[in-house]
Amino acid sequence: xxxxxxxxxxLPVAGLGTRFLPATxxxxxxxxxxxxxxxxxxxxxxxxxxxxxxxxFVTGRNKGALEDHFDISYELEQTMxxxxxxxxxxxxxxxxxxxxxxIRQQEPLGLGHAVWCAREIVGDEPFAVLLPDELMVGTPGFxxxxxxxxxxxxxxxxxxxxxxxxxxxKYGIISPGNVDGRLTEVTALVxxxxxxxxxxxxxxxxxxxxxxxxxxxxxxxxxxxGGEIQLTDAMAQLIGTQPFHGFTxxxxxxxxxxxxxxxxxxxxxxxxxxxxGPAVRSFAETLLR
Numbered sequence: 001x002x003x004x005x006x007x008x009x010x011l012p013v014a015g016l017g018t019r020f021l022p023a024t025x026x027x028x029x030x031x032x033x034x035x036x037x038x039x040x041x042x043x044x045x046x047x048x049x050x051x052x053x054x055x056x057f058v059t060g061r062n063k064g065a066l067e068d069h070f071d072i073s074y075e076l077e078q079t080m081x082x083x084x085x086x087x088x089x090x091x092x093x094x095x096x097x098x099x100x101x102x103i104r105q106q107e108p109l110g111l112g113h114a115v116w117c118a119r120e121i122v123g124d125e126p127f128a129v130l131l132p133d134e135l136m137v138g139t140p141g142f143x144x145x146x147x148x149x150x151x152x153x154x155x156x157x158x159x160x161x162x163x164x165x166x167x168x169x170k171y172g173i174i175s176p177g178n179v180d181g182r183l184t185e186v187t188a189l190v191x192x193x194x195x196x197x198x199x200x201x202x203x204x205x206x207x208x209x210x211x212x213x214x215x216x217x218x219x220x221x222x223x224x225x226g227g228e229i230q231l232t233d234a235m236a237q238l239i240g241t242q243p244f245h246g247f248t249x250x251x252x253x254x255x256x257x258x259x260x261x262x263x264x265x266x267x268x269x270x271x272x273x274x275x276x277g278p279a280v281r282s283f284a285e286t287l288l289r
Contacts, residue, residue: 003154006147006209007054008121009047009128012114013040014060014105019257028063030132032256034265035273037092039256040066043132045092046141052128056101056121058114067102070095110228116218124212126150129231131206135265138251142207146247149183150209155243156235159207160184161253169195171203172232174246182248189236202246205253210235211242 017029024032030040044055057066070093080087101121105114115129128143136142142159150157160174169192176199177185190199208231217234224230238244254265270280 003151004126006050006126006128006150007052008056008125009052009054009130009143010056010058010115010118010122011040011043011047011130011132012058012105012111013063013066013132014058014108014114015133016060016108019259020262026062028065029257031065031069032262034135034254034256034262035269035276038069039132039135040069041092042135043130044070044095046136046143047128047130049141050128050144050147052143054099054101054121055095056103056118056127058103058105058117060105060108067100069093070100110223110230112218112224112229112231112234113221115231116215116229119215119219122212122215126209126211129206129208129210133255133257134206135254135256136205136207136249136251137254137269138249142249142251143209145250146207146209149245149247153183153243153245155245156186156211156214156238157209157245157247158186158235159205160202160246160248161205162201162248163203165198165201166195168193168198168201168203173198173200174202174204175199176202176246182250184246184248186239186244186246188239189232191230191232202248204232204246205249207249208235211238213242214238 013030017024020029031038047055103117105117146157173190173193174186175188175190177187214234217237221229224233255261256265271277
């Protein structure tokens, strides 16, 4: 079995971010910062760490700030240099020419449709999908962990994360087969099972490595839950035709599409910082008392 390397990543970033209004009225939700870095940059850095060579952003209207963030800013860089300030803080925002590709999803027809919009750039290669709302903090990052597993088993590898049994009705859940360490064979995918009926407590937290055949399925434009083209439905059709595994993340997950999760991410990452951690911890302790 020849396992092709994962060189491309799709980042669906066309959502309107209505849960964070009014903050996201004029600013992409992916530009919301956790401490001092936008969510989108965490996702890009996670992909690049895993050896991804090309980032494909699937955008929508009013997302120009994303393109600007990963572009050269002559005025800023010249001003900082003239003042003797280090450019280290913005190093992660400069991407190699040709590495970022921007594609429009013209209608909000679902995650599956957003991924399908990248089909011409993905071509006949395996590719990763990262949802920037899901902030994954680990060493190495989640996609790097998944790529290592993929290089052993091939096929499709989706992220997995253990949640409490009482939480399984909120997520897509993996129906498990054989388990080998953190790798779990996927026999089926169940979307938001009724409480008490979940086949496992492994949810899918917005990280995927998929074979290009999923694009052929998405091509049919079949709608599922909410009248949208669902990526989960397309992935389910690959099970049994190709190797399909879940890989359990060794790290922390923050749901930054949720206000409470977003605040938790800011607090957790701020506490880990040497420069501001002690001050934040002292303030938090005082506040909680």
